Amino acid sequence: MRRLAIPVLAIAAAAGLLALLTFGVAHQGTNSSIDASVARGDFPAAPGSQTRLPILGATGSESLAQLRGKVVVLNVFASWCEPCKAEAPILEREQRQLLRNNGTILGVTYLDNSSDSETFVRQQEITYPVIRDVSGSFVRSFGTTGVPETFVINRQGRIVAVRRYQLDAAWLQRTLPQILAEPS
Amino acid sequence: MIRARLALTLLALVTAGPLGPVTATATERPQASLTDIENDVMCVSCREPLAVAQSPQANAERDYIRSLIAQGLTKQQIEQNLVAQYGAAVLGKPPASGFNLSVYILPPAILAAGAAILAIALPRWRRRTRAAPAASPASARPLDPAEADRLERELSEFRG
Numbered sequence: 001m002r003r004l005a006i007p008v009l010a011i012a013a014a015a016g017l018l019a020l021l022t023f024g025v026a027h028q029g030t031n032s033s034i035d036a037s038v039a040r041g042d043f044p045a046a047p048g049s050q051t052r053l054p055i056l057g058a059t060g061s062e063s064l065a066q067l068r069g070k071v072v073v074l075n076v077f078a079s080w081c082e083p084c085k086a087e088a089p090i091l092e093r094e095q096r097q098l099l100r101n102n103g104t105i106l107g108v109t110y111l112d113n114s115s116d117s118e119t120f121v122r123q124q125e126i127t128y129p130v131i132r133d134v135s136g137s138f139v140r141s142f143g144t145t146g147v148p149e150t151f152v153i154n155r156q157g158r159i160v161a162v163r164r165y166q167l168d169a170a171w172l173q174r175t176l177p178q179i180l181a182e183p184s
Numbered sequence: 185m186i187r188a189r190l191a192l193t194l195l196a197l198v199t200a201g202p203l204g205p206v207t208a209t210a211t212e213r214p215q216a217s218l219t220d221i222e223n224d225v226m227c228v229s230c231r232e233p234l235a236v237a238q239s240p241q242a243n244a245e246r247d248y249i250r251s252l253i254a255q256g257l258t259k260q261q262i263e264q265n266l267v268a269q270y271g272a273a274v275l276g277k278p279p280a281s282g283f284n285l286s287v288y289i290l291p292p293a294i295l296a297a298g299a300a301i302l303a304i305a306l307p308r309w310r311r312r313t314r315a316a317p318a319a320s321p322a323s324a325r326p327l328d329p330a331e332a333d334r335l336e337r338e339l340s341e342f343r344g
Binding site: 006009013017020023024078079080081082112113114115116134135136146147 | 228229240241243244245248251268269270271272273283286290294297301304305
């Protein structure tokens with residue numbers, strides 16, 4: 001029995017390390033469950049809706065819960081991202097339409113420093129609200145790993161459309177009208 | 185004359201003494217360098233050390249660090265600032281909390297466990313290997329006369 005003690009201990013230690021490695025790798029992976037749910041038409045509730053994030057260039061904070069009842073186009077971006085620059089004027093034009101229909105764009109800066117983000121907002125003449133996700137935990141709960149990414153959240157706080165790469169005006173025109181037409 | 189010179193030298197040393205360290209502290213403020221910081225922080229989008237990262241985000245991060253160095257901040261202040269802007273993921277060494285604790289606990293724990301196993305197992309192995317040669321002659325079968333004759337014959341042939 002005592003002769004088995006060391007091999008058993010070594011195997012247990014190896015199994016423990018393997019379990020730890022599996023846990024670590026599993027938590028590094030991309031969460032694509034939102035995309036799958038949206039594709040099935042089983043629209044998931046937007047995660048982190050109670051999370052309050054600081055507003056860029058101002059005091060105060062904003063959360064998705066505060067925007068409940070509005071259609072929210074959540075756009076994750078960074079100042080260093082070229083596709084984000086291309087998206088900005090499209091989103092700004094859309095914001096004017098959304099404001100008339102009880103909706104809004106909500107920008108979220110990710111992997112970016114605040115001074116660069118503020119410069120970006122100024123240069124791109126962005127008027128929609130922008131919040132900062134410094135830790136990245138809010139956008140990661142959406143399965144975000146990069147920028148730009150866009151999520152359309154309906155008036156009930158459910159994600160109804162996802163774009164994991166650069167959007168264009170055609171995608172917004174195809175996606176938004178029916179969501180805006182839904183009753184509150 | 186000599187006494188006067190000695191007195192003057194002493195006076196010069198006494199007055200110069202306190203000035204030395206003051207001047208040193210004024211100039212010895214740790215100056216942060218981009219190279220030094222790059223080795224300790226990560227490119228947050230590419231998840232690799234900033235020193236080797238080549239991406240638009242890495243370049244933006246470098247520019248930001250340069251601007252902080254230009255403000256005269258120390259390395260520690262710059263790292264704190266980077267955490268405030270990019271989160272704890274910007275640090276090369278993860279913070280010692282939650283799952284990240286395993287990074288700090290596991291390596292020494294594995295080393296200690298290995299050393300303990302060796303400390304227990306080595307003396308046993310040594311005892312076993314010492315006992316083994318003593319046992320083998322006793323268990324060896326003596327040659328029968330025919331085998332002994334053959335061995336002797338072959339040895340003499342070999343010797344010529």
